[in-house]
Amino acid sequence: MIAEAGLAALWLAAALAALQLALALGAGGAGGRAMGTIRAVAIAQGVLTLTAFAALIAVFLRTDLSVLLVAENSHAAKPWLYKFAGAWGNHEGSMLLWVTVLAIAGAVVAVFERHLDERTLSASLAAQAALALGFFAFLLFASNPFERLNPAPLAGRGLNPLLQDPGLAFHPPTLYLGYVGLSVAFSLAVGALVTREVGPALARAMRPWVLGAWILLTLGITAGSYWAYYELGWGGWWFWDPVENASLMPWLAATALLHSLNVLAARGGLRAWTMMLALVAFSMSMVGTFLVRSGILTSVHAFAVDPTRGSFILALLTLYIGAALALFALRIATVKEGAPFDPLSREGALVANNLFLSVILGIVLIGTLYPLIAEAATGEKLSVGPPYFNATAGPLALILAALMMIGPQLRWRRDRSAVLPRLAPGVVIGIAALVATIPIAPSIGLLPRLGLALGIGLIPASLAPLAGRALRRTPLAIWGMCLAHLGVAVALVGMASDSAFTREKLTTAVPGEQVEVGPWIVELRSIRPVAGPNWTALEAEMRASKGSGVNVLKPQSRFFTEPVTTTNEAAIETDWNGQLYAVLGAQDVATGRWQVRLWWKPFVTLIWLGGALIALGGLLALIGRWWRAFRARRRFVEAEW
């Protein structure tokens, strides 16, 4: 019954999306009256979709095996958290989550948006409804999550063990909230292009959505990176896999958009750029999510390939992105440009930021799609890996980091005062760091060395905009910016340190033997079997020491029976200056020795700490702007009184 109720709610929501589209398209003539109806429809649509999603979670929590999706992806023996997370750990469920977030975002825009004129708002709501309608159709016709299975099996197939991790319960929803938050920026841009009302009011309406989506994407990517780091047992934190790139591309576009929105909001400039980025950001979310999910791109994360779904998705993408880009091409020439500015100005720096981020985005997009394009053009099969991405995106990211030293300190429109004194702290410290690395680590590569120097120099430089300000009266948004830039510096130091100083040891050992890696001496003490709720494992006990004190690490090699899979649970010892990472491999039957893989990764934790700081900076800016708007509104209301 629950499944049928969910399906009915989904059908009703789809019908309401169609109604909203029709009403919003006709709203231009009907005056204020239609707006109230559209709001009600958008809210009902959001509530119904949420109901459908709740129904899916309910059938997963009850392990209702007569629902096909549950039978294929869940198992009664699973811990409840993974039953819960299992609802979206599969294609259909994740699509339902996507649509749920989309519908709720639409409802929130309809109810709370106050910056925009009514025509632009209703055009935007029409666009949002059109987006929702397409994805409802996709769910109902090609990915029905509530399909029944008759007869019901006795046991489900289980969730991919790699996905049985507390992080997974929250990683996809976080990313999806981010992706779909960008749908609002897309719809608003479409609405504004339709009515030609591209200006500061639009930027103010768009900014909280972009900022919120960007914070969530930052958190999602950071968490995903850490998950891959400890769960896959490969010791790396970024693999340039298509799915990772799929989350990185919208983030790059959203980062650029966030910066150009500031120019549009404050100075009325960069209108075409901003509109383009708003369209690209959500387009990248769709392209990324759907191309990978449909199996058009090969990825370790890919779900089963289904040509019907692939065609459906491609048709939707072509319709939405094609229509939006065509609208852009037709309308952008008639959009008025804002006030002119000098190259050496805040605007100039933000243009440079946009340019570099967009080029990096282009590089990632080309690298991700190149295997597909090459095979289509020449029939050659190839894959594009880290060497390409690191060699191309790496140097550009470093230039971007260098620009961050000065950009935030420049004035709007034109900056006539000397730049060098403002740059001095960062540059001096950066050069000192560069010089210091030469005797300490003579043999590291150029990119890691520059990364270390720039990262360290960027730490004071990112805080420089606070210098000379009355700190207590500094707007929260400025604090947020400084914190986010500091986060970039910290993450950069972590990445450079990881690639410059990591020590790796792959060896075999028997209990009692010692292995050295970096400053650590690790003794393999014992190997014994342990059991979990739905797995058994071999667990090694290792004692790691570097001079004083002993840390015990217990890496496991886990065997799942439903479905049959082995995973390596790395054991990670976090110290103030890095992490010791241990993986237990297989036993060599001939010699009885165990494969042991050890890494010493100095300061690797800074990567994720930096990511968290970036997100926290975004959160401060969001709260700061919201608080200001709230106070301004209250003052306005009091004045009315």
Next chain:
Amino acid sequence: MSRARFLPLIIFGLLVAAGVWRLATPKDDRVASQLEGQKLPVFALPPALPGKPGLTSADLATGTPRLVNIFASWCVPCAAEAPVLMQLKRQGVPIDAIAIRDKPEDVAAFLAQYGDPFTRIGGDQRSQVQIALGSSGVPESFVVDGKGVIRAQHIGPIMEQDVPGILQAMEEAR
């Protein structure tokens, strides 16, 4: 901004075309082995166990195609593969083998338990020939034609469903 404004649309159009192509042509995830068409490296392996000749590269250029199976007694998938190799043998496929890092008594026990489809078995104590062949693990099998040229490489155990492919490769190597 005159024509450039259509550029994003055009680029997107190309991407859509690539996507349509991908959906229209079924995906073939098989990557052809780089070793196919290459001559075997020159090697001479001693017998892996007493009573059976060893294997040299000259034994694999005698005018008729042969299947070379790389296995080890300590390798579990090799045991799973053994009945299928016996079946191939019965169907007239001449099979030689290279035993990787194995002891003669272990190889003898393995053959006694799972059957012996092999004409010759070379013992590769240090995986040197295995590496020269470009093999990444056990089991692996190569179809070698009468002139000592590798015509097909099969990674992993040969299972029931792989038999037609192997027989076809043997036929094509003739």
